[in-house]
Amino acid sequence: MPVMLGQSKAIQAVRAQLQRYAGCDVQVLIEGETGTGKELAAREIHYASARRDHPFVPVNCGAIPDSLIENELFGHDRGAFTDAKGAQPGLIDHARGGTLFLDEVDTLSDKGQVTLLRFLQDNEYRPVGCGAARVSDARIIAATNASLERQVVAGRFRRDLHYRLNALYLRLPPLRERDDDVALLAGHFVGAVAVRLRGPAKQWGEDALQALLAYAWPGNVRELDNIALRAYMCSEGPIIGLAELAAAEPAFAGAGAMPRRRASEPDLGFSAAKLHAIRKFEHDYLTHLMQQACGNISAAARLSGTERRQLGKLLLKHGIGTKPFRPR
Ligand SMILES: Nc1ncnc2c1ncn2[C@@H]1O[C@H](COP(=O)(O)OP(=O)(O)OP(=O)(O)O)[C@@H](O)[C@H]1O
Ligand SMILES: [Mg+2]
Known part of the structure; x- marks a missing residue:
């Protein structure tokens, strides 16, 4: 099973949080851009928790049509539809004792959100065509690429459902911040x-x-x-x-x-925008400095009042060599 690798402070903090969340058996909401490792994080929580010997069941909320949501989640009883020959367990049944991972939870329709909210209120559900309620003991972990808070403010996601899902919260930082x-x-x-x-x-x-x-x-x-x-x-x-x-x-x-994002892009969060502005400043400053020092790092260090080693590291980080600045 893949593990969450990384030595940045940000990812070390995430790993510590995963361990803490594994020991605390309540809902988790994971937010992060695409490809940041949300599913990996959910799996790590599950496999580090006491539920590890029970199933981890991922559900792509965006892929379930509205008309099938109850059937998919809760299953159905024999005879629920004309062609329902036998009872079929839902995803919640499959996740018994384990973890139900609701991926792309922001894509749930209004109906899907109401269905999920009703279930989360008392963990009770009724398979389609079945009178008797069942109780689920699955742990819910939800993930989204979007900010659910923003979706709530924009009126696209129910606030009450956001509260339910957001008992514990984990943000996965984008790679450009690591x-x-x-x-x-x-x-x-x-x-x-x-x-x-x-x-x-x-x-x-x-x-x-x-x-x-x-x-x-x-x-x-x-x-x-x-x-x-x-x-x-x-x-x-x-x-x-x-x-x-x-x-x-x-x-x-x-x-x-390089397709670096511009700091002025409105969808860039504050810290990312700040990081980009700093990088751009460093790059421009170093280029100008090396021009002035004619590519001589020691001279550039003196001019800028930085340590030579520190400056060398910065130049390396920005891929700025000395050659183009040397007198021909
Ligand atoms: N820190 C990490 N160390 C090693 N592999 C990682 C790490 N983060 C992500 N990956 C790998 O990158 C890929 C994407 O991760 P994952 O599917 O968990 O992302 P995601 O946030 O769920 O993406 P999406 O929003 O597009 O569904 C996977 O193959 C995962 O194993
Ligand atoms: Mg994913």
Whole structure:
């Protein structure tokens, strides 16, 4: 079973939270952009909890048509419909003793939301065509790419249901807020590809790593996983350099053409927008500084009042070399 890897402070905090939530048997709401690891987090909570020997049942709320929601969740009794030959358990029955993972919970229709709310009020449900109520002991973990709070304010999600789901809350940070994890995950995924394909081990070149670090990762960890696979396939030798990366993913062709999100994008959260503004400032400052110092790092360190080592690290982070600034 995959584990949530990462050494950034943010992901360490998430892992600690997962462990705490595993020991606390109530609903959890997980929010995070696509590919940040919401399902992985839900599985980790389940498998670290006392429910680990019972099923983990994922449900994609967006994929259930309105007319079938009760049937899917609660199941049906024999003779519920003309063609219902036998009783069929619902997803809630399958999750007995375990965890029901409601993915994309924000996509539930009004009817779906009412159905779920009614169930969560007393954990009782009635299979379609059955008079007798049953009680479920499944733990509910819900996940969404959207902010449920914002959906509530916009009138698209019931406030009472939001409260019910949000007993414990977990936010998965986007990958662009976890610089410390990019190289680690990139190395892990390339290693995993080699094992999966029984191919030779490969490593990322320094130029490719810099480019990965500068990228905005709109598809987060899943996107990195996919790019690692493609870059592995595109490289002949043991090193995956920027050229192979660019061949695998055109977004990396031309270091200046990174699809970094602009800090002014309204859907970017405050901390992400701040992080981007800081990065842009650092990049512009360092470029100007290196121009003034004619590519001499020691001189640049003196001019800017920073330590040489610290400056070297910053230059590396932004992929700024000294060569273009040296006098010809
Ligand atoms: N920290 C991590 N360490 C290792 N693998 C990870 C990590 N985070 C995510 N992954 C992997 O990335 C992929 C996407 O994760 P997951 O499906 O949990 O994301 P998600 O948030 O549910 O995405 P979506 O919103 O698109 O459904 C999975 O293959 C998962 O195993
Ligand atoms: Mg998911």
